[in-house]
Amino acid sequence: MNRRELLKALGAGGALALLNAPAMAAAKNKTAHIVIVGGGIGGATAAKYLRLAAPGVKITLVEPVKRFITCLRSNDVAVGHMTLDDITFTYDALRARYKINVVHDRVIGFDPDKKTVQLDAGGKLAYDKLVVSPGIDFIYGDVEGYTREAAETTLPHAWKAGPQTLLLKKQLEAMPQGGTFLMVAPPNPFRCPPGPYERASLIAEWFQKHNPRAKVIILDHKDAFTKDVPFKKAWERLYGFNTPNSMIEWIPAAKGGTPKRVDAANRTVIAAAGTFKADVVNYISPQRAGTVAFRMGLTNREGWCPVNRRTFESEIVRDVHVIGDACVGDSMPKSGYSANSQAKVAVQAIADMLAGKTPGEPSMINVCYSLAGQDYGVSIADIFKVVDNRIVKLPASGVSPITDSPAQPLLEAVYQRNWHRTFANDCFA
Amino acid sequence: MLKIKNLRRLLPALAFALLPGMATAQQAIATGKMLGNTCASCHGTHGKSFDEYMPSLAGIDRQQLIRSMTDYREDRRVSVVMNRIAKGYNDAEIAAVADYFSKIK
Numbered sequence A: 001m002n003r004r005e006l007l008k009a010l011g012a013g014g015a016l017a018l019l020n021a022p023a024m025a026a027a028k029n030k031t032a033h034i035v036i037v038g039g040g041i042g043g044a045t046a047a048k049y050l051r052l053a054a055p056g057v058k059i060t061l062v063e064p065v066k067r068f069i070t071c072l073r074s075n076d077v078a079v080g081h082m083t084l085d086d087i088t089f090t091y092d093a094l095r096a097r098y099k100i101n102v103v104h105d106r107v108i109g110f111d112p113d114k115k116t117v118q119l120d121a122g123g124k125l126a127y128d129k130l131v132v133s134p135g136i137d138f139i140y141g142d143v144e145g146y147t148r149e150a151a152e153t154t155l156p157h158a159w160k161a162g163p164q165t166l167l168l169k170k171q172l173e174a175m176p177q178g179g180t181f182l183m184v185a186p187p188n189p190f191r192c193p194p195g196p197y198e199r200a201s202l203i204a205e206w207f208q209k210h211n212p213r214a215k216v217i218i219l220d221h222k223d224a225f226t227k228d229v230p231f232k233k234a235w236e237r238l239y240g241f242n243t244p245n246s247m248i249e250w251i252p253a254a255k256g257g258t259p260k261r262v263d264a265a266n267r268t269v270i271a272a273a274g275t276f277k278a279d280v281v282n283y284i285s286p287q288r289a290g291t292v293a294f295r296m297g298l299t300n301r302e303g304w305c306p307v308n309r310r311t312f313e314s315e316i317v318r319d320v321h322v323i324g325d326a327c328v329g330d331s332m333p334k335s336g337y338s339a340n341s342q343a344k345v346a347v348q349a350i351a352d353m354l355a356g357k358t359p360g361e362p363s364m365i366n367v368c369y370s371l372a373g374q375d376y377g378v379s380i381a382d383i384f385k386v387v388d389n390r391i392v393k394l395p396a397s398g399v400s401p402i403t404d405s406p407a408q409p410l411l412e413a414v415y416q417r418n419w420h421r422t423f424a425n426d427c428f429a
Numbered sequence B: 001m002l003k004i005k006n007l008r009r010l011l012p013a014l015a016f017a018l019l020p021g022m023a024t025a026q027q028a029i030a031t032g033k034m035l036g037n038t039c040a041s042c043h044g045t046h047g048k049s050f051d052e053y054m055p056s057l058a059g060i061d062r063q064q065l066i067r068s069m070t071d072y073r074e075d076r077r078v079s080v081v082m083n084r085i086a087k088g089y090n091d092a093e094i095a096a097v098a099d100y101f102s103k104i105k
């Protein structure tokens, strides 16, 4: 029912009974404007699923890039198994099929009282509900010698897919025979917890073919990592891990792996475990919520956005929902799958709130598929509920079992490749 | 690359030590749509898989979905991921998600 119809009903006198609360809420729902900041995995999913949940609302998606490159499978690009084109998606379907107003711009400011966001090109957008999914940004200067400039030129993190991915690829290809690839794996929490170890695996596999005497060294801020049991098993099976000829050496924090100082010009990282001079240094920086979340005042002291876990509404600003890597996700890893699942919970909450209902019960899944080699997949699959405003991982589920059968990792590798296509379609098409 | 048909034949080879099923007893449950939307990230939006590798769930027979999910959960059916996924759902949730997918055209 729109406003004109409501007024007519009012005029008709007898139809006053129509004006109950849900009808009013529904009328408001029809004209509500939902603005989404960030058209990555979380934001694109939110836009599409909002349209499915609330056909009548107006939806605007603000995203600076016209072609979104997924980080998902970007490790395959770094070793030449895929191209950037294979993992690039447009906003055409969101526009045409889901009637989303996609604005290629950047949000630079915010007025929570007037409920507007400021665009870089000028102009403001007024919202009824705002969804923010800006992903991550990097913390530079955590150790002496590691700067933004070093990251962008000599020590790529390649933790946002695009030019950095290609820079890393080029550096790998230019490595001398028998050279060293050094990775610094970031401290928790960070985007894609299995990502560094997948990358190390695929690079070791690439070396087997193109640079058989080369080595992979991982300096780690941590003593454990996700799926470390199946990963290490795979490394034993594929790369001689735990033998004198291992192609991969993993140095955890307890063995002095935490970096202390960086000499970017000499591609050297100094840690308690020693001074590591390498031919390629992939320094994966410590991370925080995307910069715009700070500008908008949505972050806590740790640099992430606290939210009501049942709705993903910010605990700091009303009517603003933060999803994806930027939010505090408790036991939920910062992954594309999580961002997609969180978007669907936020959408349910927003649709219910606009309809004047209490937000429904949330349920979420995260699955991280990784490749330990081209034909060797390992995965972690978990279901999440919200208990006492915390996202809780259910006790069952978990990581790939280790078996003697080659079928399990082979099937996981096949599923993983196909999953990327299905998943990207669930977000963007 | 191997075709999925051939790979599916490998599934019985996955006979690993199976853990007893652990259904979770929880109070409130999510709607079939909320649950179904989380499956969609693998099975496709609305359970409509466009991809030969992934079974479609849209329009699936209600009883068949319930049977498949409980068989996965109790490790009576061999799988790569579904047995781990299914362990996260109790009977009421499986019934709700079965209602949802079986009604999709």
Ligand SMILES: Cc1cc2nc3c(=O)[nH]c(=O)nc-3n(C[C@H](O)[C@H](O)[C@H](O)COP(=O)(O)OP(=O)(O)OC[C@H]3O[C@@H](n4cnc5c(N)ncnc54)[C@H](O)[C@@H]3O)c2cc1C
Binding pocket: A037, A038, A039, A040, A041, A042, A043, A062, A063, A064, A065, A068, A070, A071, A072, A073, A074, A075, A105, A106, A107, A108, A133, A134, A135, A136, A158, A159, A160, A161, A191, A192, A195, A290, A291, A292, A323, A324, A325, A326, A334, A335, A336, A337, A338, A339, A367, A368, A369
């Ligand atoms: C190497 C690697 C491999 C990975 N592999 C997987 C995988 O296999 N599976 C998986 O589930 N996850 C994977 N991930 C993780 C996944 O990429 C992220 O968790 C996911 O992208 C998070 O989604 P998001 O919406 O929070 O952020 P993003 O997808 O990064 O989207 C954020 C968007 O916000 C936009 N933005 C930023 N600032 C502004 C602003 N001011 N105004 C407007 N827009 C703005 C950005 O341009 C960007 O498009 C991987 C990550 C890496 C690095």
